Amino acid sequence: MSAQSSLTPIDIATLRNACSTCSVRELCLPAGLDLQELAQVDKMVNRRRPVRRGDYLYRAGTELQSLYAIRSGFIKSAVLHEDGREQVAGFHMTGDLLGLDAISAGRHLCDAVALEDTEVCDIPFALLERLAREIPSLQSHFNRIMSREIVRDHGVMLLLGSMRAEERLAAFLLNLSQRFATRGYSSTEFNLRMTREEIGSYLGLKLETISRVLSRFQQEGLIQVRNRYLKINDADALRRLVGHCES
Amino acid sequence: MSAQSSLTPIDIATLRNACSTCSVRELCLPAGLDLQELAQVDKMVNRRRPVRRGDYLYRAGTELQSLYAIRSGFIKSAVLHEDGREQVAGFHMTGDLLGLDAISAGRHLCDAVALEDTEVCDIPFALLERLAREIPSLQSHFNRIMSREIVRDHGVMLLLGSMRAEERLAAFLLNLSQRFATRGYSSTEFNLRMTREEIGSYLGLKLETISRVLSRFQQEGLIQVRNRYLKINDADALRRLVGHCES
DNA sequence: GCGGCCTTTTGATCCATGTCAAGACTCGTG
DNA sequence: CACGAGTCTTGACATGGATCAAAAGGCCGC
Numbered sequence: 057m058s059a060q061s062s063l064t065p066i067d068i069a070t071l072r073n074a075c076s077t078c079s080v081r082e083l084c085l086p087a088g089l090d091l092q093e094l095a096q097v098d099k100m101v102n103r104r105r106p107v108r109r110g111d112y113l114y115r116a117g118t119e120l121q122s123l124y125a126i127r128s129g130f131i132k133s134a135v136l137h138e139d140g141r142e143q144v145a146g147f148h149m150t151g152d153l154l155g156l157d158a159i160s161a162g163r164h165l166c167d168a169v170a171l172e173d174t175e176v177c178d179i180p181f182a183l184l185e186r187l188a189r190e191i192p193s194l195q196s197h198f199n200r201i202m203s204r205e206i207v208r209d210h211g212v213m214l215l216l217g218s219m220r221a222e223e224r225l226a227a228f229l230l231n232l233s234q235r236f237a238t239r240g241y242s243s244t245e246f247n248l249r250m251t252r253e254e255i256g257s258y259l260g261l262k263l264e265t266i267s268r269v270l271s272r273f274q275q276e277g278l279i280q281v282r283n284r285y286l287k288i289n290d291a292d293a294l295r296r297l298v299g300h301c302e303s
Numbered sequence: 304m305s306a307q308s309s310l311t312p313i314d315i316a317t318l319r320n321a322c323s324t325c326s327v328r329e330l331c332l333p334a335g336l337d338l339q340e341l342a343q344v345d346k347m348v349n350r351r352r353p354v355r356r357g358d359y360l361y362r363a364g365t366e367l368q369s370l371y372a373i374r375s376g377f378i379k380s381a382v383l384h385e386d387g388r389e390q391v392a393g394f395h396m397t398g399d400l401l402g403l404d405a406i407s408a409g410r411h412l413c414d415a416v417a418l419e420d421t422e423v424c425d426i427p428f429a430l431l432e433r434l435a436r437e438i439p440s441l442q443s444h445f446n447r448i449m450s451r452e453i454v455r456d457h458g459v460m461l462l463l464g465s466m467r468a469e470e471r472l473a474a475f476l477l478n479l480s481q482r483f484a485t486r487g488y489s490s491t492e493f494n495l496r497m498t499r500e501e502i503g504s505y506l507g508l509k510l511e512t513i514s515r516v517l518s519r520f521q522q523e524g525l526i527q528v529r530n531r532y533l534k535i536n537d538a539d540a541l542r543r544l545v546g547h548c549e550s
Numbered sequence: 551g552c553g554g555c556c557t558t559t560t561g562a563t564c565c566a567t568g569t570c571a572a573g574a575c576t577c578g579t580g
Numbered sequence: 581c582a583c584g585a586g587t588c589t590t591g592a593c594a595t596g597g598a599t600c601a602a603a604a605g606g607c608c609g610c
Contacts, residue, residue: 143460207408574587
């Protein structure tokens with residue numbers, strides 16, 4: 057990584073003096089750092105950037121400069137097939153860290169698009185590596201974040217590989233619900249930020265199927281949907297749907 | 304990570320004196336290390352372990368002690384659903400590094416089973432973290448390995464989410480072929496180490512479908528199959544199958 | 551070298567999801 | 581406020597892959 061060796065202490069000092077409104081405390085990185093270390097990290101994660109709905113945070117093929125921590129908003133990442141097919145690889149919200157897949161090649165391999173007005177913090181990757189070298193617990197935490205992403209992906213593979221449409225959608229809704237809850241929002245009532253088509257892409261289904269299954273769930277009283285608005289009436293029933301099922 | 308803090312220099316010395324037949328040069332870790340560093344890493348990756356066909360390298364739920372580098376052989380990893388369904392998450396061969404998903408929780412989340420007699424090198428994770436702290440380029444390389452795993456998973460998601468049976472299988476065969484080639488084996492002729500059912504699980508298809516599509520490929524002259532033996536006659540045709548296809 | 555179990559193949563049929571199509575609704579913009 | 585593009589719903593129909601079933605083949609332990 058050539059960018060790495062070109063960093064001097066001055067760069068860090070420069071960053072320290074920059075705006076520091078983007079407290080890293082709320083983000084995903086810190087864990088077990090002492091106050092001084094935390095302050096260091098805090099300074100690193102400071103360049104704020106607004107991304108408007110529909111804008112790209114980054115595109116496949118561009119060089120990896122920074123990872124991005126979402127401060128607010130909603131972002132989808134998508135892998136693109138040569139022939140134009142796109143596969144939504146994930147939906148990301150406040151506190152999520154984006155761009156991990158770019159570390160391997162030093163180049164982004166998927167697109168990241170804001171689904172609503174969003175604010176992210178740049179985390180210059182070279183700086184992160186450098187700081188992680190000085191703060192072992194930061195490195196350790198970063199390892200866990202990468203690993204967690206792998207675990208998440210395995211979950212999606214399980215879903216795509218062995219669940220039927222109803223189960224997939226139920227799992228998806230529960231997952232969204234839980235992530236909203238973690239962030240202090242209602243776990244039962246929220247607005248979907250993505251289209252049926254995007255949900256379908258993520259779940260390996262067509263948009264009509266998403267629409268139909270949502271309607272069925274509603275008929276059965278499990279949820280209420282109206283456009284992007286969604287209310288979960290019977291989370292347990294959804295859980296039962298995912299949990300067991302046939303063979 | 305409690306195991307980490309309990310390591311003393313003595314542990315490392317102990318490991319250094321242990322068998323050192325498992326040269327790390329051939330494994331996936333080293334990259335840009337000087338000779339001395341390489342030797343250090345070499346000493347860490349030294350406990351050899353044979354795993355016989357059918358045996359578990361590790362099981363979901365067990366504590367993460369080591370990552371494992373495959374020296375020879377073939378291993379499948381599988382995520383299990385509560386209800387017993389299993390999803391094969393990957394097939395791993397010489398040089399691959401296993402166990403990355405366990406870092407997040409400190410506990411393995413999938414099973415790893417040898418599909419043929421296999422030899423692995425233990426890489427005590429606590430030791431790896433410690434050494435990576437001393438050797439920045441090792442840490443950097445480890446980050447890239449984790450990221451590469453994420454990229455691989457995204458590829459599988461694309462495959463599961465948006466390809467049809469023929470495309471999936473073609474992609475699978477090409478991938479296997481390429482990995483054998485990288486390791487100095489024939490890219491056109493090899494033995495499948497896994498059952499049709501395991502291929503099916505990995506690709507989100509049933510074993511009958513795998514069998515049928517293989518037969519079809521054979522009829523069309525793209526490949527020859529007989530049980531586990533497989534020969535690729537027309538790799539380009541396979542690539543064409545994966546590449547474009549309809550809408 | 552035999553018997554039994556596991557794996558594979560292949561056929562017949564079924565069903566979940568895709569495809570195509572039409573119309574309604576929503577929202578941003580002129 | 582009306583228009584148009586994008587999104588969503590719903591129906592009718594098509595189809596890829598699943599399921600069920602049977603038989604053949606391979607492999608291992610005895």
